[in-house]
Amino acid sequence: MGRGRTQRHRRRKHNFSRSLGSDSSFINLLKWMRRNGFHGTFLNPANFRDTGRGLMASNAIRSGDLLISLPENLLITTDTVMKSYLRELIIRNFPRLSPEQVLCTFLICERCRGRLSFWRYYILSLPKDFTTPVYFQDAELCLLPGTIRTRAFSEKEKIVEAYNQLEHFFSNVEAAFPEFRGLFTFDSFRWAWCVVNTRSVYMKREKSVHLSEDVDHYALAPLLDLLNHANSVEVQAAFNMTTKCYEIHTLTPCKKHSQVFIHYGPHDNVKLFLEYGFVLPKNDQNFVEIPFSKILKSMHELCRSKQDRSFLDWKVSFLESMDSLTKLTCSLDGVSWKLMTVMQILSMEQGERSAWKSILLGQSACSDRCAKMAAVSLKAILLNELEILKALPKVPEPVQEIYHGHIIKQLRNEQQEILERSVELLESG
Known part of the structure; x- marks a missing residue:
């Protein structure tokens, strides 16, 4: 399901929301989505005291209602990348790149392309940084309990290894596209890595012969990725082969003007921190x-x-x-x-x-x-x-x-x- 958010200051206070309807980044995002086949939703971007950015219901929602339906052409998957200017470089690269590495490279390039990018308005709506362990200083991680500390450092080592593995491929991209020279810094890769790993929805795809054997289940979904997690809700989410849309139906009613949540899975706060960069104030899954x-x-x-x-x-x-x-x-x-x-x-x-x-x-x-x-x-x-x-x-x-x-x-x-x-x-x- 949708992944974690930055700066989720979860407090035990009365929740209130501030509409982001006048925020130019979200206005432009919704206009762009509608121009490209999105039929709208009764969910509006808002800023909530306890979770930060999220989606607010403009109408009362009943169990079984369709929350959002995103057409396939508005999803960024490895198929998107394999139809892009990076295709030939990916095909020629050995060892084969993983789905994560391919998506990260594409995001870095598209962010650089600015106005030339079809995905410009989506990328502008994304956070500039994250609160996953890879954004923590080592001294901060040393303040964590032992087992969590070990896993957090492992996450940092994992991203460094993934970045170093791409050194040769990044050089090839820069040689083929001079406008991307100097673009592939660790900071840019860390940002893209966190976008892919905290904000993608699960959408299993057929393995490509041009990619590694890693399971390919990532899909970046504009607007949908603003949906926050709560343990108390149930949803059904999948790609609808008939409508060719990624759809989320809720099984949990929601009042008008309340925040709409989805459920990432039965995760304790350690997993939520390591994978998504936030914690819940009262999480009955903790152990x-x-x-x-x-x-x-x-x-x-x-x-x-x-x-x-x-x-x-x-x-x-x-x-x-x-x-x-x-x-x-x-x-x-x-x-x-x-x-x-x-x-x-x-x-x-x-x-x-x-x-x-x-x-x-x-x-x-x-x-x-x-x-x-x-x-x-x-x-x-x-x-x-x-x-x-x-x-x-x-x-x-x-x-x-x-x-x-x-x-x-x-x-x-x-x-x-x-x-x-x-x-x-x-x-x-």
């Missing part, structure tokens, strides 16, 4: 994942002999064979069943080995002794995670990038709340 490496380290410390360590390794091999070493989580509802079960197996004695599989599959329960040991060990692990979290450097006040600091603080506070609640539930057990 904290406990890395198995930390669990294993804690359990190794309890081993008193070589035999104990050997038996622990045997348990780990069993859990690995059952694909049970990942997605070990806790939430505001407490420790997940999977995490607790893994801890129970790690706490079992030699004589209980025959029950491992049935316990892991939920077919039987462990002994009271084992359950108690697992809870005690897990509580110690969670308390250690809390200590590490609280020991992180304080987010500076005032922060250089206010919204960056807002995201960092919220992610830290949410993790702390979940860990403290999980410990509390273990104690009351």
Whole structure:
């Protein structure tokens, strides 16, 4: 579905909107769209206090209503690029470019072409920067909790690698089109990368023999990409082969003059931050994942002999064979069943080995002794995670990038709340 937005200052305040109907960039965007087959919509661009830019309903919306219908010629896909001036260069390039790389290159070139670009008014409506991790300073990312920090740095490494892979292709484009010389900077690529990855809709396409084997599912959709995400709504979105339009139907009613939302998927705030650059104030999908490496380290410390360590390794091999070493989580509802079960197996004695599989599959329960040991060990692990979290450097006040600091603080506070609640539930057990 539509992707994330920049500067989404989500606050717990009364929501109000300011119409963007007089904003020249949106006036020109809508005029251009109508000239090219768009039949209009009852959704109007507006600026909302809690989400920033979004779309407001000019009429009451009922379940099943069509929110928006965009003709295929107003979608930017790899097909669009393969029909452009870049086609021959893409075909001749080896190794094959990915759909993301092709779309990023096209966006950079079209932004440079200005008035000559068919996509000019769409590009002018796009954000100038983003709040995904690739726009954070390293010092800012170091203020994040450990697992989030690792994933955020991984996102930065990924985009640098993608940019470096294009060095030869960018040189070829500049040689073929002198007007693009000096255009392909890292900053321009970062902007295009974030446009593609935060604002595209899902539209799976046939693989092109001229592109890499990566799945091609990106489509940039003018106006539609202003729709923001909420957990409480349901939509149906797909390309209609009959009308040749990308259509979104809502299954959730909406009042007149309210913001219209869509649903990107059941994402926690960490995923929303990493992929889209925003967080929700109260997200019931939030969880904290406990890395198995930390669990294993804690359990190794309890081993008193070589035999104990050997038996622990045997348990780990069993859990690995059952694909049970990942997605070990806790939430505001407490420790997940999977995490607790893994801890129970790690706490079992030699004589209980025959029950491992049935316990892991939920077919039987462990002994009271084992359950108690697992809870005690897990509580110690969670308390250690809390200590590490609280020991992180304080987010500076005032922060250089206010919204960056807002995201960092919220992610830290949410993790702390979940860990403290999980410990509390273990104690009351």
